[in-house]
Amino acid sequence: MSPANETALRRSGVNSQDLVARLRVGDRRSLARAISMVETGGPQARELLAAAYPYAGNAHVVGITGPPGAGKSTLVTALALEWRSRGVTVGVVAVDPTSPFTGGAVLGDRIRMQALGGDPGVFIRSMASRGRLGGLARATADAVAMLDAAGFQVVLIETVGAGQGEVDIARAAHTTLVVEVPGMGDDVQSIKAGVLEIADVFVVNKADREGADKTVRQLRAMLHLADRQPGEWEPPVLTAVATTSTGSAAIVDAATRHLAYLRETGLADARARHAAERELAAAVQELALERLRGQAWHDLVARIASRERDPYGSAEELFNALFHG
Amino acid sequence: MSPANETALRRSGVNSQDLVARLRVGDRRSLARAISMVETGGPQARELLAAAYPYAGNAHVVGITGPPGAGKSTLVTALALEWRSRGVTVGVVAVDPTSPFTGGAVLGDRIRMQALGGDPGVFIRSMASRGRLGGLARATADAVAMLDAAGFQVVLIETVGAGQGEVDIARAAHTTLVVEVPGMGDDVQSIKAGVLEIADVFVVNKADREGADKTVRQLRAMLHLADRQPGEWEPPVLTAVATTSTGSAAIVDAATRHLAYLRETGLADARARHAAERELAAAVQELALERLRGQAWHDLVARIASRERDPYGSAEELFNALFHG
Numbered sequence: 001m002s003p004a005n006e007t008a009l010r011r012s013g014v015n016s017q018d019l020v021a022r023l024r025v026g027d028r029r030s031l032a033r034a035i036s037m038v039e040t041g042g043p044q045a046r047e048l049l050a051a052a053y054p055y056a057g058n059a060h061v062v063g064i065t066g067p068p069g070a071g072k073s074t075l076v077t078a079l080a081l082e083w084r085s086r087g088v089t090v091g092v093v094a095v096d097p098t099s100p101f102t103g104g105a106v107l108g109d110r111i112r113m114q115a116l117g118g119d120p121g122v123f124i125r126s127m128a129s130r131g132r133l134g135g136l137a138r139a140t141a142d143a144v145a146m147l148d149a150a151g152f153q154v155v156l157i158e159t160v161g162a163g164q165g166e167v168d169i170a171r172a173a174h175t176t177l178v179v180e181v182p183g184m185g186d187d188v189q190s191i192k193a194g195v196l197e198i199a200d201v202f203v204v205n206k207a208d209r210e211g212a213d214k215t216v217r218q219l220r221a222m223l224h225l226a227d228r229q230p231g232e233w234e235p236p237v238l239t240a241v242a243t244t245s246t247g248s249a250a251i252v253d254a255a256t257r258h259l260a261y262l263r264e265t266g267l268a269d270a271r272a273r274h275a276a277e278r279e280l281a282a283a284v285q286e287l288a289l290e291r292l293r294g295q296a297w298h299d300l301v302a303r304i305a306s307r308e309r310d311p312y313g314s315a316e317e318l319f320n321a322l323f324h325g
Numbered sequence: 326m327s328p329a330n331e332t333a334l335r336r337s338g339v340n341s342q343d344l345v346a347r348l349r350v351g352d353r354r355s356l357a358r359a360i361s362m363v364e365t366g367g368p369q370a371r372e373l374l375a376a377a378y379p380y381a382g383n384a385h386v387v388g389i390t391g392p393p394g395a396g397k398s399t400l401v402t403a404l405a406l407e408w409r410s411r412g413v414t415v416g417v418v419a420v421d422p423t424s425p426f427t428g429g430a431v432l433g434d435r436i437r438m439q440a441l442g443g444d445p446g447v448f449i450r451s452m453a454s455r456g457r458l459g460g461l462a463r464a465t466a467d468a469v470a471m472l473d474a475a476g477f478q479v480v481l482i483e484t485v486g487a488g489q490g491e492v493d494i495a496r497a498a499h500t501t502l503v504v505e506v507p508g509m510g511d512d513v514q515s516i517k518a519g520v521l522e523i524a525d526v527f528v529v530n531k532a533d534r535e536g537a538d539k540t541v542r543q544l545r546a547m548l549h550l551a552d553r554q555p556g557e558w559e560p561p562v563l564t565a566v567a568t569t570s571t572g573s574a575a576i577v578d579a580a581t582r583h584l585a586y587l588r589e590t591g592l593a594d595a596r597a598r599h600a601a602e603r604e605l606a607a608a609v610q611e612l613a614l615e616r617l618r619g620q621a622w623h624d625l626v627a628r629i630a631s632r633e634r635d636p637y638g639s640a641e642e643l644f645n646a647l648f649h650g
Contacts, residue, residue: 046637053635067392269630276629276636280622281614283640288613289606291644297605304601305594310378311601312371315608319616 014044016051023150024055028123031150035125038142043290046283049142052149057272059091059148060259061172065159065198066179071205075179075242076158080116082248083154089121091147091155095140123147138282141172171278174271175258177201177251180219182211196222199235201254207239207247233261292318339369341376348475349380353448356475360450363467368615371608374467377474382597384416384473385584386497390484390523391504396530400504400567401483405441407573408479414446416472416480420465448472463607466497496603499596500525500583502576505544507536521547524560526579532564532572558586617643 014037022030034052038045064072064079073094080090116122125147127140140157147155157173178199202223204215219237228234236254240247262268296318303309339362347355359377363370389397389404398419405415441447450472452465465482472480482498503524527548529540544562553559561579565572587593621643628634 046640050635050637053637054632057632273626273630277626279636280626280629280639283636284613284617284643285610287640287644288609292609301598301602301605304605305598307379307382310375311604311608312375312378314605315371315612318609319612 016048019048020051034146035143038146039139049145052146056145056148059152059155061144061155061174062255063157063173063176064179070179070181071242072158072179075205075240076156077115078242078245078248079251080122082252084121088153091152092124093140093143094126094158095136144172174262175200175255177203179203179205180215181206182209182215200258202235202237203251204239205242208241212239341373344373345376356448359471360468363471364464374470377471381470381473384477384480386469386480386499387580388482388498388501389504395504395506396567397483397504400530400565401481402440403567403570403573404576405447407577409446413478416477417449418465418468419451419483420461469497499587500580502526502528504528504530505540506531507534507540525583527560527562528576529564530567533566537564
């Protein structure tokens with residue numbers, strides 16, 4: 001679409017059904033635009049998500065998380081190439097908080113990702129939104145839904161770190177790969193922080209480095225301490241050298257086995273119900289804020305800031321005014 | 326309070342005003358109980374927060390974040406001791422996602438923290454809640470508010486990692502210390518991920534290790550790349566060996582200077598307004614969910630999971646039913 005058309009379309013208001021129809025037949029500009037819209041949020045985003053909703057729910061969503069410097073972007077590229085070699089289409093959502101210094105990306109990563117450039121079976125999107133209500137986890141889940149509705153069979157989510165934010169983002173994934181590297185941190189602390197709970201597959205990347213065997217052994221030892229029911233998924237600990245694509249096939253195999261496990265055990269259905277409830281709750285929360293923001297809201301904020309009022313009683317007052325207004 | 330009294334009080338329902346009155350005169354059991362209540366959330370938590378709200382807003386809230394293994398707990402202990410030596414009371418909220426393996430804490434940290442035990446001018450609380458609506462960031466901010474209302478002059482928040490979740494938690498702080506250690510990661514990647522944006526003070530801990538000078542130089546070099554307005558705060562890069570309390574005085578000085586900077590520039594007021602708006606939004610969102618959850622909610626969740634319905638239209642329907650019901 002030419003910039004002139006783009007502007008014309010924007011002026012005329014976007015028809016969500018049309019946009020979804022176009023992204024579903026492979027129109028990459030429509031897909032990019034749809035993701036931008038859901039990243040922004042608001043009523044138009046909800047309309048678009050509603051239109052796309054019936055077509056999503058088919059992709060295998062795979063989260064890739066781990067500490068900075070673990071080589072996640074390179075691994076994502078290697079895995080995407082592996083899936084492509086199997087004829088599977090791949091969407092990538094890179095959750096990379098913007099930074100005034102780096103622009104949220106290291107040049108080397110971008111260069112490596114160019115190996116995927118020009119392939120219509122791949123779509124890469126970097127999320128940089130911060131302002132969005134509900135935060136990055138929300139925007140990421142919605143971007144994944146768009147790639148899913150567009151028919152990408154695997155959607156990879158790359159997240160930095162392993163804190164609570166990443167746990168929230170990981171909820172959008174069926175399968176979470178946790179990437180470690182040899183010698184990060186000198187003890188088990190490097191893999192505490194809730195990571196063991198979210199990991200479905202461990203990948204020790206940069207496995208050609210000294211200490212890789214030790215890291216693998218430590219991870220396996222920790223996993224053996226876990227109480228597991230018979231038949232419960234035990235996260236495999238795999239090794240990779242992402243820069244040379246070593247280990248990619250085994251990782252893709254493990255992720256695929258994990259999805260089969262979720263489906264066979266009914267966990268995939270349970271996950272879909274939880275996701276549905278989260279989506280509904282998020283939509284309700286967004287609507288509540290939209291409907292309650294007005295003059296009374298701004299007056300109350302000023303009085304809360306000066307501690308004349310408290311936020312909790314103020315919220316009740318706004319709600320009650322809405323019901324009787 | 327004896328367990329019997331505790332049970333009796335629970336049965337009788339808690340009087341929020343009483344609980345706040347008690348925690349304000351130094352009753353540590355009441356404070357512990359109040360934090361547990363806000364950690365759980367819900368209507369009783371909101372009532373308690375409303376009662377405490379007029380008394381909060383006075384503490385200097387200091388976030389301490391950084392990668393796992395950076396020695397944050399030890400640094401928190403050293404800083405708390407330094408503030409105590411200046412006659413300042415200190416609350417600590419350690420945000421430590423529970424893990425089935427470690428219980429979210431390493432024994433050594435707990436032992437070091439015992440240096441603070443028995444001092445009525447110190448209160449330490451570990452946050453482990455996950456289920457709470459709005460997540461850990463919300464629960465942490467509320468726990469900080471309780472310590473603030475109880476009169477602690479400095480409240481330290483220790484968070485693991487440096488992802489989006491930690492950025493959200495950092496918003497509750499006036500001053501954010503970002504802890505790095507020599508040789509974590511081999512390049513600038515280890516300090517991307519939004520950390521530069523949230524850091525008010527950098528601390529290179531374990532500065533007796535090889536490579537500390539290099540890490541300090543790299544941080545300073547990155548900071549010099551930033552566009553700063555004249556008079557704008559420039560984060561100092563300090564060194565510490567937390568295990569021997571080396572560097573604590575300079576860090577406490579820097580944090581104190583930073584608070585003075587916020588007050589002199591009016592940024593402290595702007596921050597209070599933003600915090601007020603966030604609190605109001607969070608309260609509104611909690612109320613919305615409470616009021617809309619019912620039979621219709623559960624029916625809709627099932628139909629959303631099967632993709633018969635979409636979450637966005639469903640949310641509108643729930644809202645409209647409430648207004649006309």
